[in-house]
Amino acid sequence: MVVKEFHARGWFEEPKVQNSVAHGIGTQNMLELTPQSGQKPFKRLFDWGVVFPYLAQVVRSEKFEYRQVTEIVHNDVVLKHAIKQAAELTLREQRYAKNGHRLLTRSASGDQAAAEEEDEKQGISYQAILHKQEQRAISILKDMGSTLNNGLLAFTSWILYKLLPCFLSGVVTNTKQIEMLKTATEKSPGTPLIFVPLHRSHLDYIMVTWILTNNDIRSPLVAAGNNLQIPVFGGLLRGLGAFFIKRKIDPVEGKKDVLYRAALHLYLTHALKQGHNVEFFIEGGRTRTGKPCMPKGGILSVIVNAFMDGSIPDALLVPVSVNYERLVDGNFVREQKGEKKIPESFSKAISGIWKALRSNYGLMRIDFNEPYSIRELVNSYNKIAREDGNMAKVYKPAARTLQHNQSTSSLYGTDVVCEEHRNLIESISRQVVFDCAAATSVMSTNALAFLLLTRYRNGAEEQILAAALDDLRNSLYGCKDIGFSGESSQILAYACDLLGSGLVTRTRDENGRLVIRAVSSVESFIELAYYSNMLTPHFALSSILLTTFHALLSEVENKNEAKVSRKKLMDNALENCQIYRYEFILNKPTQVLESLLYKHLDDLLISGCIRAEQLDVEVENAEESKRLARSLAADCLDDDAEDDYLHVANGDSDGDATQLLFASETLQQQRYICEVLAPFAWTYVTVAHSLQILHRNSMLESEFISFVINDLTGKVRRGSCLYAESISTDSVRNCLKLLEKWSVIEVCNQQGLRLISLNTLYEMSRESLNTIVKKIDAIVPKFNAGHFAEATP
Numbered sequence: 001m002v003v004k005e006f007h008a009r010g011w012f013e014e015p016k017v018q019n020s021v022a023h024g025i026g027t028q029n030m031l032e033l034t035p036q037s038g039q040k041p042f043k044r045l046f047d048w049g050v051v052f053p054y055l056a057q058v059v060r061s062e063k064f065e066y067r068q069v070t071e072i073v074h075n076d077v078v079l080k081h082a083i084k085q086a087a088e089l090t091l092r093e094q095r096y097a098k099n100g101h102r103l104l105t106r107s108a109s110g111d112q113a114a115a116e117e118e119d120e121k122q123g124i125s126y127q128a129i130l131h132k133q134e135q136r137a138i139s140i141l142k143d144m145g146s147t148l149n150n151g152l153l154a155f156t157s158w159i160l161y162k163l164l165p166c167f168l169s170g171v172v173t174n175t176k177q178i179e180m181l182k183t184a185t186e187k188s189p190g191t192p193l194i195f196v197p198l199h200r201s202h203l204d205y206i207m208v209t210w211i212l213t214n215n216d217i218r219s220p221l222v223a224a225g226n227n228l229q230i231p232v233f234g235g236l237l238r239g240l241g242a243f244f245i246k247r248k249i250d251p252v253e254g255k256k257d258v259l260y261r262a263a264l265h266l267y268l269t270h271a272l273k274q275g276h277n278v279e280f281f282i283e284g285g286r287t288r289t290g291k292p293c294m295p296k297g298g299i300l301s302v303i304v305n306a307f308m309d310g311s312i313p314d315a316l317l318v319p320v321s322v323n324y325e326r327l328v329d330g331n332f333v334r335e336q337k338g339e340k341k342i343p344e345s346f347s348k349a350i351s352g353i354w355k356a357l358r359s360n361y362g363l364m365r366i367d368f369n370e371p372y373s374i375r376e377l378v379n380s381y382n383k384i385a386r387e388d389g390n391m392a393k394v395y396k397p398a399a400r401t402l403q404h405n406q407s408t409s410s411l412y413g414t415d416v417v418c419e420e421h422r423n424l425i426e427s428i429s430r431q432v433v434f435d436c437a438a439a440t441s442v443m444s445t446n447a448l449a450f451l452l453l454t455r456y457r458n459g460a461e462e463q464i465l466a467a468a469l470d471d472l473r474n475s476l477y478g479c480k481d482i483g484f485s486g487e488s489s490q491i492l493a494y495a496c497d498l499l500g501s502g503l504v505t506r507t508r509d510e511n512g513r514l515v516i517r518a519v520s521s522v523e524s525f526i527e528l529a530y531y532s533n534m535l536t537p538h539f540a541l542s543s544i545l546l547t548t549f550h551a552l553l554s555e556v557e558n559k560n561e562a563k564v565s566r567k568k569l570m571d572n573a574l575e576n577c578q579i580y581r582y583e584f585i586l587n588k589p590t591q592v593l594e595s596l597l598y599k600h601l602d603d604l605l606i607s608g609c610i611r612a613e614q615l616d617v618e619v620e621n622a623e624e625s626k627r628l629a630r631s632l633a634a635d636c637l638d639d640d641a642e643d644d645y646l647h648v649a650n651g652d653s654d655g656d657a658t659q660l661l662f663a664s665e666t667l668q669q670q671r672y673i674c675e676v677l678a679p680f681a682w683t684y685v686t687v688a689h690s691l692q693i694l695h696r697n698s699m700l701e702s703e704f705i706s707f708v709i710n711d712l713t714g715k716v717r718r719g720s721c722l723y724a725e726s727i728s729t730d731s732v733r734n735c736l737k738l739l740e741k742w743s744v745i746e747v748c749n750q751q752g753l754r755l756i757s758l759n760t761l762y763e764m765s766r767e768s769l770n771t772i773v774k775k776i777d778a779i780v781p782k783f784n785a786g787h788f789a790e791a792t793p
Contacts, residue, residue, distance in 0.1 A: 029170040030211055031161070036060035054161040058154040062216040069270040070145040073263065074138065076270070082262035083137050087130040089258070094124050133259060140263045143229070144243050146221050152239035153213050160210050167328070167356045170363045171207065172483070177368040178215050184316055184371050185217065192272050192312065193371070194303055195220055197320035198292055198436045199281035201329045202228070203364075204322055208279055209240055211366060220277035223299055225285070231346045241279075243267065268302045272312050278303070282429055288332040289730050290533035292437045294582060295429035297422075304425055307374045316371040319432050321440040323483065323534065325362030326498045331527045336728050338709040362498045365441045365483045377428055380590065427589035434585045437537050441483035447472055448495040449531035452504070452518045453725065454675040459517025462506075465492055480538060492516065503528055522716060522724040529679065529725035536676055540584050541577075541600045543676040547781050548573045549610060550674070550788065553662055562787065563613060563659040566601075573597055576779050581741075582734040583680055608666045609673065613659035662787055671788060674781040679723035681780040683731040686712050686721075687739070688776040691758065691769060694745070698757035701736070701747070708732050722783075744772055 037053035037060075049056030073079060164171060185193065197204055205228075209219045224242040228234060238244070249260055271278065282300065283293035306312050329352075335341050342348065451468050452459075460468070466488040473482060484491055496504045496516060503524045506516050518528055549569055553562045577586055577593060587593045604610045663670075690708050693699070709729060715721035736756070739745045745756050762769045782788060 027172050028175050029172055030214065031165050031168070031171055033214070034161075035214075054158055057161070057214060058157040061154070061157070061214055063150045064218045066148040066150070066219075066276070067274045068145070068147070069267060069274055069276075070141045072270045072274070073141055073266045076266050079137060079262055079266055082259050083133045084130070086136075086259040087126065087133045090129050090133070091124070091126055094129070098124065137259060137263060140260055141267070143226070144245070144263065144267060145238075146241050146243040147239050148219065148221060148241040149239060152236070153209070153219060156206070156236070156240060157210055157213055160206070163357070167359055167361050168364055169360070171211070172363055172365045173211055174367060178211075178217075180370070181212075181217055181318070181368055182215070188314070188316065190275070190313070191373075192275065192315050193218075193220070193277040194315050194317045195277065195279040195320050195368075196282050196300075196317060196432050196436070197279070197322050198433070198440070199283050199286045200322055200324060201286065201327060203328050204281070205237060205242065206240055207322070207364065207366065208320060218275075218277050220279040221271055223278070223280035227344050230344055230349060233346070233349050243271075265302050265305075268299065269306045269311050272303065272306050272315065282432055286329070286332075288335055288530075289728060290530035291536055292433050292585065293730075294585075294734075295426075295433045297425040297429045300429050300432075301421065301425045304374060304421060304428065307378075308421065314373050314375045316373055317377075317428070317432060318371045319369040319436040319439065321365075321367040321369060321436050323365045323440050323443050323446070325364075325443045325445045325483075325495075326360075327530070328356055328361050331530065333523045333526045336526050336730065337522075337713075338706050338729050360498065362445070363443065363483065365443065367439050367441060367481070369435055369439045374428075377431075378424065381424060381427060384590065430585050431588050431590070434588050437585070439481070440534060441481040442476060442535065443531075444484040444491050444495040445498055445531045446534040447484075448492060448499070448504070448516075449528045450535045452516075453525070453528055453532045453679075455672045457518070457675075457722070459515050461509075462489060462492060462514040462516055465516055476538070480535075499528075499531075522713070522727060525724035526727060529728075537584055537586075539673060539676045540580070541586060541596060542604060543673050544576050544580070544779070545569070545573050545597060545600055545604060546609060546670050547674050547677065547681075547779060548576050549660065550670070550781065551778050553787060562662040566658045566660055569601070569660060570594065570597060572778070575775075579684065579738065579776060579779055580677075580680070582737045583731065607669070608663055609670050611661040611663045613661055664787075667787065671781075671783065674783075674788075677779070678781050679726045679728075680731055681776075682715075682721050682723055682726040683708075683712065683728055684735045684738075684776050685773070685780050686715070686726070687732055687735040688773045691739070691744070691762075691772070694756065694758045695766075696763065698755050701754040701756050704736075704756055705729055705732050739772075742772070744769075 034053040034057040037049040037056035047056075049060070181193070184191075195208055197208060205222055205224060209222065213219050219241055221243055222237075222241045224237060224244050225247050226244040227247055228237060228242070229244055234244075245264060246260065249257060249264075268278070278299075280299045282295045282297075284296040285293075287293050303315055307315060447469055448465075451465060451472065455468055456465065469488040469492065473488075476482060493506075496506050501519075503519055504516060505519060506514060509515050518524060549564060552564045552568060552572060574594060574597065577597075580586065587596050601610070605612055687708050690704070690711060693707065694704070709727055709732065712721060712727045716724050716727065736745065736747075740747055743759050744762055746759055748755050748757075757763075758769070762772070
């Protein structure tokens with residue numbers, strides 16, 4: 001059942017000015033909140049909770065029964081089937097290693113007695129193999145299983161109440177969001193809550209649990225990578241609800257580990273059936289760029305399948321948005337520059353904690369967004385499929401059927417083949433990520449970094465930056481939650497102090513005016529981009545539209561007469577959106593991208609970044625009425641109605657024929673918007689140009705990525721590329737995924753190594769490769785040519 005009482009997006013009003021980092025109306029700082037402590041009405045005169053508020057809070061908070069599911073999984077008949085299947089696969093491998101095809105052919109022909117006799121001669125024992133697989137199953141469940149318990153939750157809560165104020169000025173949540181979660185659990189007591197946060201820091205693992213525990217909401221089991229199974233901390237996380245998953249489920253590329261997949265699937269399914277809430281990070285790992293990563297649907301597929309096969313009646317997905325004014329984990333500059341990640345270890349954890357306790361990371365903000373049920377999501381997608389007349393995409397819950405073949409997409413691959421659910425799971429996962437990104441609160445450091453990287457790359461006076469911050473806050477009002485309040489000049493000073501002198505400097509010029517600028521180094525720009533990219537998805541469609549518009553403008557002597565038809569702009573913008581398909585989720589699965597582009601075009605027309613050709617009064621009024629109608633529909637309708645609206649085709653033939661004109665008076669503002677995606681465009685076009693080295697030559701993917709990163713680094717040093725933040729291994733990989741999707745390159749695995757090469761068409765024809773380069777080059781803003789040439793950088 002979907003809770004309708006509260007919508008996370010657009011909830012804030014401008015808060016009261018208390019100080020430069022005051023958080024908004026209706027929010028609470030969990031570090032100062034101990035609802036279970038203090039004197040209670042109609043209680044005895046003296047309450048020890050007044051003297052020991054934190055201790056009273058953790059002792060008196062509601063305790064839940066957390067059932068262990070490891071033993072249940074071990075006794076499940078499906079696991080026993082998976083053990084047998086794994087043993088048979090191992091037996092076949094050993095037979096092949098000893099005898100090649102000869103014994104396999106004899107076994108397949110039904111001569112089992114002869115095969116067993118040959119096995120005995122070769123020292124192969126099926127019973128020994130089966131016993132080994134049984135022991136392995138026990139070991140897998142032992143390594144995986146959580147030991148969530150109330151005692152450790154209470155102890156850790158008390159520790160966090162003491163330690164968090166040492167390095168965080170606040171952990172801010174929304175009061176009504178917490179009440180919304182409580183209402184959801186009360187109305188559907190048997191329905192598990194599935195918390196799905198975007199992953200920014202290792203601190204995320206325990207903070208959601210800590211907030212839920214201290215608000216009397218059942219703590220979840222948390223999916224964690226087994227790289228966190230380090231001494232002391234691994235056991236602590238396990239007791240707080242972590243169940244550990246291998247970072248690479250299949251040890252051998254192309255060969256599925258059927259036993260491990262079955263164990264993981266059964267563990268999650270039985271945890272849900274036993275009433276556990278679950279938390280998992282749908283991106284798979286922490287974002288290295290500050291913007292959401294593409295979702296991975298493995299764990300979600302298990303939860304959806306548990307609903308589809310009737311194991312659970314429903315589940316409520318709760319998108320969770322997490323943001324930090326300053327990232328506690330440090331930064332990911334090394335990895336973005338192509339250097340290897342330093343693995344987690346006990347010593348690294350201790351040094352990280354010691355460093356954190358001596359630092360100031362500002363506010364942490366956690367938003368629990370409106371839950372939606374899997375049942376209603378499935379019904380919504382089915383409704384769309386029926387309206388489109390595509391009955392093949394109607395998803396129907398059905399009883400589980402055992403399969404002996406391995407699935408190629410299922411997480412577990414042994415007992416349920418769910419190929420037909422792949423599109424459903426992908427749609428749900430993309431919607432979750434989109435909602436999380438849209439609801440993430442903007443912190444002071446996000447705003448400052450965004451302004452320094454898009455408007456004032458060479459720095460600006462504090463007064464000018466403060467005015468720009470006011471303008472940014474006004475543009476975000478009603479669209480994004482603002483996680484700070486106060487005078488903009490005070491906020492800038494606060495954000496500068498948080499980011500530190502290694503990223504931002506504040507100096508006085510010869511006239512005594514304070515100037516704020518980013519530190520001019522590759523490392524500082526990459527790290528600032530992490531904070532800036534939190535806002536990038538919000539402006540992405542506007543940036544694509546304006547960049548496309550300028551690329552299409554005809555070169556005429558009178559720049560004010562340059563124009564592009566609305567239809568041509570839309571067609572080209574849609575193509576350019578596809579280039580970013582692995583970089584951003586630009587729309588929900590239930591939304592039509594073209595409709596959103598029209599809405600953003602209307603906003604650009606209203607702001608004066610693009611002008612519409614003057615028509616006769618009646619037609620002009622009709623066009624203005626359409627724009628207002630679209631704006632009202634997007635702002636006023638509820639979620640269901642909005643989705644219906646977005647499936648209505650925008651515009652008509654007359655509207656598409658409207659000519660859009662260049663607006664010279666807002667050229668500087670247009671440049672700011674185009675700058676938003678310019679670093680990504682430079683990365684992509686550099687990858688496209690680098691494809692030449694694959695001509696008649698295959699290459700390790702890692703070597704190709706290193707080549708591109710080195711090429712970008714050289715361009716930045718020479719000044720031919722203005723954006724040091726373009727040096728990003730994540731964006732290079734995303735571009736390679738796009739090129740593979742376009743069949744420009746082929747990727748094959750050889751002994752665990754990924755080799756890339758050009759597809760035959762592009763191998764034979766350099767002209768075809770140049771077409772791809774030209775196609776990607778269209779998304780790069782040309783600031784030194786065309787209409788931008790007259791703008792001052």
